[in-house]
Amino acid sequence: MEEQIKKSWFSRNWGWVLGGGCLTLIIVFVVFIGSIVFGVSKMFTSSTPYKYAIEQASANEKVISILGEPIEKDGIMNGNITLNGDDGEADFKIPIKGPKAEARIVVVAIKTNGDWTYERLFVQIKETQEEINLLEKDLEGI
Incomplete structure (x- = not known):
């Protein structure tokens, strides 16, 4: 066998x-x-800083005139956000676009006792590098 x-x-x-x-x-x-x-x-x-930044950029007449409407998120955000109870920090950039141009929202904020304070909040137009401050209110109508 x-x-x-x-x-x-x-x-x-x-x-x-x-x-x-x-x-x-x-x-x-x-x-x-x-x-x-x-x-x-x-x-x-x-996060509150993200929502606030998008809201301010979408309502800003200068941003709308440059980017066009609708303004929408365009890509992956970069930066960081740290939350520790009622305190925290945010430092990030949100890429956005409209029919006419592309830009990014720059957000730098601090959260103290549950309230966010924005140190920097502006839209930077990609093509021209122009910065549109979203913290200043439009004073032309006064």
């Missing part, structure tokens, strides 16, 4: 281990990184 040599589990399943196993790890890694990016993005967009 001839004796048959039984192959090891790895010898029989090496294609699955390298193909399916690695693919599964890659998918898990991509989902993990995606959830981190989504969570950070959600933290920014739900």
Whole structure:
């Protein structure tokens, strides 16, 4: 009688281990990184400084005349926001665009006892580098 040599589990399943196993790890890694990016993005967009900055830029007549309407977010924000109870800091940039041009909103704010104080809040037009201060109220109508 001839004796048959039984192959090891790895010898029989090496294609699955390298193909399916690695693919599964890659998918898990991509989902993990995606959830981190989504969570950070959600933290920014739900913050008071973000909402206030978008509101001020969308209501500013000079910004509207340069960018056109509607003004919408355009890309990934960069910067940081730190919250610690009723205190915190925000320093970030929001890329925006309209039908006519692109820009970014620059936000620098401090939160003390639950209230945000804006040190800098302006729109910087991408093409001309012009800065439109969103903290100054329009005094022409006075």
